[in-house]
Each structure stands twice: as structure tokens, then as C-alpha cells.
Amino acid sequence: MTSLEISFFVLALTCCALATTGYLLSLLVKKIVLAKGSTWILAGGALFLTFNLLLGAANSSGWVNFGSRHFLSIYAWTIAGIYLGLQFKTKTRLLGAFIAPIILLFLIAAAGQESDKNLVPPQWQGWLTTFHLVLAIAGEALFVLASAAGAMFMIQNNLLKNKKPGKMGRLLPSLSDLDWINHLGLLWGFPLLTLGMIGGAVYAAFVWGGFWPADPKVIWSFAIWMVYGFLLHQRLAIGWKGSRMAALSCLAFLLFLLSALVIRYCFSTVHNFI
Secondary structure (H helix, E strand, C coil): CCHHHHHHHHHHHHHHHHHHHHHHHHHHHCCHHHHHHHHHHHHHHHHHHHHHHHHHHHHCCCCCCCEHHHHHHHHHHHHHHHHHHHCCCCCCHHHHHHHHHHHHHHHHHHHCCCCCCECCCHHHCCHHHHHHHHHHHHHHHHHHHHHHHHHHHHHHHHHHHCCCCHHHHHHCCCHHHHHHHHHHHHHHHHHHHHHHHHHHHHHHHHHCHHHHHHCHHHHHHHHHHHHHHHHHHHHHHHCCCHHHHHHHHHHHHHHHHHHHHHHHHHCCCCCCCC
16 A cells, blocks of 8 residues: 555544544534534545545556455445435434444455455456455445444334434434434445355356355355345345334344354355455
């Protein structure tokens, strides 16, 4: 990474840390103004991260030498961008108390990665690989957002059920906005992840041969897709929504996070370049 890339990354990390602190303080002191300010700080961090990624792409000639640090940064950038975009439609700024820490964790993990470690080995680079990665990241980012909205829905719903909303209940986003974000995350995330998986499967079938379906990362991704599809089906066809869908989204997210860590550190996979 060049010195300018590093500077933009540090600025993005700093902004995200400040935004996370501001969001959590807004819950502690029950002041929405802190959350509003933190949203602008997070937007600044997303802008710095955009510059970092653009420079990274330019300096590495696209995907060549596009490292694991960039890969994790793309996850953080996608989640931040989708969340900030939703602020134009909803007043869910306090949802940032759940979103900003996730973004910060991705950036901290990115900071610990080797910047010169290839994201995609040269022999596997191509437009279909790019298609696969971009759509899979976008789909998974939307699922993270849906799960975060589900978690905050459960908190707000519990406060209202116990008839103790207090000042905290008045600060939290409305149940309808949170349910809508959960719906949107599933509705758009599933087709994006599906297209990304199809692109990866088509590429793997020609390049990796017949062993690729047994890869642990592929099995894990297919499990995500199945549960993702189940949740969307239950929401659209059966009419599940509200607290039931919120709870299932959170449970699915926790299971996927745990399984992702297990696969990453306990199993050998052809996706170890990530």
C-alpha cells in the first residue's frame, strides 16, 4: 500500500471508531443528537474508505495484488454504504449502534492483514470472478443489515410489550421502519447472493473441476443461501414478519458467523486466498 492509501485507511478507521463511540454514547445518555452526528462521521469514514479502495484498485491494476486488507475493507464499505443510503428513506440513526461496531470490526481485521497478499491468485482472475465476489459481498452485507435491524426490533418490541418504553423507547427507530429494513435486506440480498453463487459455480466448474462442491467454503455458502431463501419465502409467501422474523434473522446471523470462523480457522479450503 502507498502512504496515501494508508492515510485514507487510517482516517476511515478513525472515523468509524469515533462513530461507533458516538452511537453507543447516544444509547447511554439517550441523546439522538449524538447519533445524528455519528452518522455524518460514519459517512466521512465511508468516503475515506472509498478513496482508499479506488487508490488500491488503481495501484494494483484491478484485482492483481488486490489484497485481503482490501477484501475486508470492501465488506465494511458495502455495509456502511447500504446503511447510509437507507438514511434517506428512514430515521433509523440509532441502528448505527449495531452497524458501526460491525464495520469497525471489519476494518480492524483488515488492518491486521497483509496488504500484499493477493485476494485472487493470478490464474483465477477474470470478470466472472469479479462478478462472483462483488455480488456475494453485497448479498451478505444486506443480510448483516437485515439481522441488525432484527436485533433492534426485538429490543424495541420488548420495551413496548413491557410498557416501559421510557426515553429509550422514544429514541429507538419505529418497529415499522426496522421491519421494513429487515424485509429489504432479505428481498434484495437473496437474489444478489444467488447470482454471485451462480457466477462462482460456473467458473469453478470449468477451472477447478469436479471437487469444488465438497469445499467447506462452498458448503457453508450454500447453507447461507438455503436459510436466506427460507427466511425470504416465509416472509413473502407465508407472511412472517415482526418479532418472529427478527428473531430468526438474528439467530441465522449468529450461526453463520460462528460457522464462518470455524471454517476459516479449522478447515482447508480452496478459498484460503481470502
